[in-house]
Amino acid sequence: MSLVTRFAPSPTGYLHVGGARTALFSWLYAKKKGGKFILRIEDTDLERSTQASVDAILEGMSWLGLDYDEGPYYQTKRFDLYKEVVAQLVADGKAYKCFCTIEEVDAMREAQTAAGEKPRYNGMWRDRTDHPADTPFVIRFKNPQSGTVVIDDLIKGRIEIANSELDDLIIARSDGTPTYNLTVVVDDWKMGITHVIRGDDHVNNTPRQMNILAALGADIPKYAHVPMILGDDGKRLSKRHGAVGVMQYRDNGFLPEALLNYLVRLGWSHGDQEIFSKDELVQLFDLDSCNRAPSAFNTDKLIWLNQHYMKTLPAEQVAAQLQWHIAEQKLDIGNGPALTELVKAQAERVKTLKEMVEVSRYFYEDFSQFDADAAKKHLRPVALEPLQAVAAKLEALSDWSQATIHDAINATAETLGVGMGKIGMPLRVAVTGGGNSPALDLTLSLIGKARSLARLQLAIDFVQQRANDSE
Numbered sequence: 281m282s283l284v285t286r287f288a289p290s291p292t293g294y295l296h297v298g299g300a301r302t303a304l305f306s307w308l309y310a311k312k313k314g315g316k317f318i319l320r321i322e323d324t325d326l327e328r329s330t331q332a333s334v335d336a337i338l339e340g341m342s343w344l345g346l347d348y349d350e351g352p353y354y355q356t357k358r359f360d361l362y363k364e365v366v367a368q369l370v371a372d373g374k375a376y377k378c379f380c381t382i383e384e385v386d387a388m389r390e391a392q393t394a395a396g397e398k399p400r401y402n403g404m405w406r407d408r409t410d411h412p413a414d415t416p417f418v419i420r421f422k423n424p425q426s427g428t429v430v431i432d433d434l435i436k437g438r439i440e441i442a443n444s445e446l447d448d449l450i451i452a453r454s455d456g457t458p459t460y461n462l463t464v465v466v467d468d469w470k471m472g473i474t475h476v477i478r479g480d481d482h483v484n485n486t487p488r489q490m491n492i493l494a495a496l497g498a499d500i501p502k503y504a505h506v507p508m509i510l511g512d513d514g515k516r517l518s519k520r521h522g523a524v525g526v527m528q529y530r531d532n533g534f535l536p537e538a539l540l541n542y543l544v545r546l547g548w549s550h551g552d553q554e555i556f557s558k559d560e561l562v563q564l565f566d567l568d569s570c571n572r573a574p575s576a577f578n579t580d581k582l583i584w585l586n587q588h589y590m591k592t593l594p595a596e597q598v599a600a601q602l603q604w605h606i607a608e609q610k611l612d613i614g615n616g617p618a619l620t621e622l623v624k625a626q627a628e629r630v631k632t633l634k635e636m637v638e639v640s641r642y643f644y645e646d647f648s649q650f651d652a653d654a655a656k657k658h659l660r661p662v663a664l665e666p667l668q669a670v671a672a673k674l675e676a677l678s679d680w681s682q683a684t685i686h687d688a689i690n691a692t693a694e695t696l697g698v699g700m701g702k703i704g705m706p707l708r709v710a711v712t713g714g715g716n717s718p719a720l721d722l723t724l725s726l727i728g729k730a731r732s733l734a735r736l737q738l739a740i741d742f743v744q745q746r747a748n749d750s751e
């Protein structure tokens with residue numbers, strides 16, 4: 281039988297990094313084993329589920345490249361199936377109607393707490409047949425009363441829970457709607473899930489779900505509970521608890537390759553290797569090497585990986601992600617170098633794609649003012665002659681290439697008998713407006729001849745004005 285995994289988020293917010301890593305582990309495991317990865321949207325909490333959250337989850341998965349072989353399935357579209365299964369369990373004597381009122385259940389709990397016992401449903405309707413007419417009821421699963429449930433968890437190892445610890449769980453509410461554990465069980469069964477890889481916040485649900493699966497005569501999947509990703513405060517990241525959505529990382533300028541590599545390493549290792557391509561991960565990933573302890577987020581490491589991928593991925597791939605930031609910052613790329621050229625020029629110099637666009641405006645937009653500090657330092661009267669001389673040399677170039685520009689700048693320094701610094705910095709401030717840019721020959725070649733010369737003229741006028749003012 282082929283292996284089937286699933287990711288089953290509830291659409292009550294965006295896809296956050298905790299959920300994304302769990303999705304990634306399920307995806308990787310399926311790919312590695314040549315199996316199937318299913319996306320199932322657990323949207324039965326009608327009050328908290330929204331279409332916007334579904335869209336956000338799909339967007340996050342797509343941005344990370346976590347494609348699914350089946351789905352998305354929506355639990356709200358499967359209510360008939362759940363009802364059938366509940367009815368079958370009742371018919372088989374494996375579940376029963378419970379007519380307890382809320383007050384009765386509360387009283388039961390209070391008495392147990394007062395007696396120092398763990399509060400739990402005491403099974404009072406489990407074997408009764410004197411069912412009242414016209415009285416609301418819930419359906420409870422007849423949990424076995426003896427024996428133990430053993431989870432041979434693929435990450436956590438063996439976990440044993442005594443059935444005496446588990447009470448008879450409600451599987452359908454008084455309005456007939458199925459509860460969480462029932463829907464999960466029915467779907468895992470009907471979708472042929474062989475490996476349930478999920479966060480260890482679900483570990484308490486597992487014995488109950490295994491008991492229901494057994495009652496249905498279903499195959500019990502293997503379980504792998506992955507540890508949680510924690511926030512700065514040591515609490516698990518969750519939508520309700522300040523987690524950052526995956527798409528926020530896109531907005532902040534991270535590459536999906538960097539985030540994926542970061543997330544996988546946060547809970548899994550292969551020797552001391554840090555960098556993994558997706559293909560390599562599919563080859564190497566295994567549940568055996570997953571951490572058992574929770575992990576906390578470390579932004580510096582993510583930045584380091586982002587820089588690595590900006591520099592080493594094909595420029596076209598980085599440029600495709602850069603496009604979004606260009607649009608966001610409303611730059612017209614028709615007005616300057618191709619994005620692949622921009623990536624090659626700036627990748628070494630920035631931490632994120634967002635920063636890459638921020639420091640690259642001068643390639644696409646003219647400016648009317650120079651950065652005040654840079655101008656104060658470098659556009660001084662002594663810069664007038666070098667600027668005029670280099671402008672003349674550049675203007676004379678018929679071929680505007682990095683090499684010819686380089687030679688023109690060197691020749692100017694030689695003719696004037698000055699060091700490169702005397703020309704380089706004023707020229708940089710002149711053509712970029714500020715004091716930081718890639719190598720000058722590259723920068724000028726990307727800015728273009730006409731635009732470089734116009735900016736040089738602007739700087740010459742500025743310096744002249746300054747010289748006049750100080751006279």
Ligand SMILES: Nc1ncnc2c1ncn2[C@@H]1O[C@H](COP(=O)(O)OP(=O)(O)OP(=O)(O)O)[C@@H](O)[C@H]1O
Nearest residue numbers: 289290298299302478479508509516517518519520
């Ligand atoms: N901080 C986390 N670290 C690792 N996995 C997580 C984390 N939070 C959730 N998961 C896992 O992600 C999957 C989807 O979870 P779900 O959509 O319920 O997210 P959630 O953040 O737990 O939601 P909620 O905020 O409603 O509790 C589950 O397998 C869950 O165990």
